[in-house]
Amino acid sequence: YLHIGNARSALFNWLYARHTGGVFIVRIDDTDRGRSTREYEEDVLAGLRWLGLDWDEGVEVGGPHGTYRQSDRLERYQQVVAELVASRRAYPCFCTPEELAERREEAQRQGRPPGYDGRCRLLEPETAAARAAAGEPASVRLAVPRPGETTFDDVVRGEMRFGHEVLDDFVILRSDGSPTYHLASTVDDVDYRITHVARGEDLLSSTPRHILLTEAMGEPSPIYAHLPLLFGPDGRKLSKRHGDTALRAYIEGGYLADAMFNYLGLLGWSYDAETTIFSRRQAVERFELADVSKNPAVFDVDKLQWMNGEYVRAAAVDQFAAAARPFLERGLGRALEEGEWDRFRSIAPLVQERVKLLQEVPGMVGFLYREEVDYDEASWKKVMKPDLAPQVLEEARARLSAVEPWDHRGIEETLRAMLADLGIGAGKGLQPIRVAVTGTSVSPPLFETLEALGRQRTLARLVAAAGRL
């Protein structure tokens, strides 16, 4: 599925490609069969589309390099490996996973580095070929040049240096013939003519392997940029325990794509010293991988929510209403009828400035669509004072029945006159009506609310509430 951290990486890649006029490619890394289902793939693509990260080449849109799906390229990976073995840059390894695990543990115990000891590298090629021909299962490992050192200039981190002592001869082809991530992704990078690789910092220490592999293939390496990791509020790598790490959860929670785009863009990058809210256009204009921060960032849902509220309020009313509709219908458990939709649209502007997430919409206007008012007891107790409430409700009912036409101006005029006549303040006098009609002491502005509710329901609810006192 599309993890928030991967979404952020994709976003930075997209921004960089758009900023430089480059090509943004989406390929499917599905070498791990357990985790790679079509369902996951669809979730990832849907997430990218939702965020507005369109790609120029890759899965679904096509391009000069086939299907852009690793599972369709097995022969290519195997061919590369065969060439590497032929040129002695890689070799078959007959050690079984059990043996390796055992040796790893042993090494750990003795405080030695746990990496592969390279014993099969010593096998004569003829011996190895014979054993393989006899059907003995073998993986293939890259023969890391030793002694040696791999250096590269990371766009965000600067000069990186790794001595080969710390790199073991890693597996590039599993004994079942499938490629490992290292192999598949570097072969793809080469074949797809990738110029820039921007990915999470967790892959920083894998980069020398990728460079070594690329060199073994006799090709130039792409430029690497390792992005800071995203953390949860506890300062650990963002994971399930921090709540939602799936982009999907935010889509369904009522976040707006533009807000998510903006927020993600702020995790490790900034438009300038002062600007927090910026458009895609602006981001594309200024984005530079070299400006990306090195520090890990904590994913702050509070700030995301605030930002979403900003985007909700900045949206055109019609756009907001349309976006909110599915959330409203889901909350209600049914589709909205024509008249109900109109009623919603009439108070949508008032709802718009009161929600941060579209998810909150049903809770805010549900009273419009339910026959029975669902009274919140706390609100009731706080507002329905026995000395005042009965009088206010009855008086309001009587006066409102005569309002003509039924609109918020007339309603306001009438109720204000009532308050003046009764000699009570707006706070005290209007709250009982609000609770009577919506069930809670928190709602959109009262006069508009009554207008949207309609005279019939308003009067009926005033009576019902009075009867409940």
Add this chain to the structure above:
RNA sequence: GGCCCCGUCGUCCAGCGGCCUAGGACGCCGGCCUUUCAAGCCGGUAACGCGGGUUCGAAUCCCGUCGGGGCUGCCA
């Protein structure tokens, strides 16, 4: 353990030797506005991990230290 990365308000970001008595944003606190709740406006809280250098001058450069994180698989 080994290798690597990182260290400015609680959080995100600005700062790339003097413009910093460290700036913006979220959060938090207070006020204004007000028919509730929001929104809006105004104000406040709060940070250069620590210790040495270098320099006329350091948040900015160097070293050390401490702290956090990543990797260390026939996972990606």
